[in-house]
Amino acid sequence: MFIQFSILFLLSTTPFTYLIKAKQDNNNFVRSLDHKALSLENKKEKLSHLKFYWHDIVSGNNPSSITIVPSPLKNSATSFGFVNMIENPLTLGPKLSSKLVGKAQGFYASTSLSEVDLLMAMNFAITQGKYNGSTITILGRNPILDKVREMPIVGGSGLFQFARGYAQLRTHSFSSKTNDAIVEYNIYVLHY
Numbered sequence: 001m002f003i004q005f006s007i008l009f010l011l012s013t014t015p016f017t018y019l020i021k022a023k024q025d026n027n028n029f030v031r032s033l034d035h036k037a038l039s040l041e042n043k044k045e046k047l048s049h050l051k052f053y054w055h056d057i058v059s060g061n062n063p064s065s066i067t068i069v070p071s072p073l074k075n076s077a078t079s080f081g082f083v084n085m086i087e088n089p090l091t092l093g094p095k096l097s098s099k100l101v102g103k104a105q106g107f108y109a110s111t112s113l114s115e116v117d118l119l120m121a122m123n124f125a126i127t128q129g130k131y132n133g134s135t136i137t138i139l140g141r142n143p144i145l146d147k148v149r150e151m152p153i154v155g156g157s158g159l160f161q162f163a164r165g166y167a168q169l170r171t172h173s174f175s176s177k178t179n180d181a182i183v184e185y186n187i188y189v190l191h192y
């Protein structure tokens with residue numbers, strides 16, 4: 001008798017609880033928050049300017065930039081499709097021997113059949129000063145032959161939470177002998 005009752009009870013309630021639960025799950029995965037919940041109410045959004053040099057070292061015994069996928073096309077002037085994985089040093093001055101402030105980790109790829117445009121996806125991991133451990137993420141288009149290029153800052157972590165902004169790039173030097181490049185980065189970023 002008791003077992004019968006339990007089974008009946010289960011049969012009658014299970015679909016209901018399931019429905020209610022599903023409804024709650026639908027409603028609960030997004031909620032609006034007051035700025036106070038993340039202690040942001042008294043914090044002002046800051047604008048910071050970061051300047052450093054990015055070293056793309058493809059030559060020598062210790063390259064920081066390595067082709068992991070060559071262009072599948074035999075006669076592509078833009079090497080369409082190639083991908084380089086990078087962990088490029090970021091230094092305070094244009095010389096590689098100047099102070100290391102972080103690493104640019106990510107990849108770039110040739111995404112144009114007609115000009116040398118790169119898709120760049122990079123995390124700038126800062127390793128110095130109060131920003132040590134914080135990161136800035138860049139995702140953008142880099143037409144490398146242009147004098148000035150601009151790429152979006154799409155986010156960040158640590159002191160760069162909620163980051164948005166842009167990076168301006170200027171080629172500082174390029175060696176046609178080694179294909180190594182040094183690029184000046186000026187980053188303008190809003191963050192808390």
Ligand SMILES: *[C@@H]1O[C@H](CO)[C@@H](O)[C@H](O)[C@H]1NC(C)=O
Nearest residue numbers: 126127128129130131132133
């Ligand atoms: C940066 O942070 C790491 C990890 O906490 C630490 O090992 C390193 O010494 C720090 N570097 C500087 C320059 O503060």
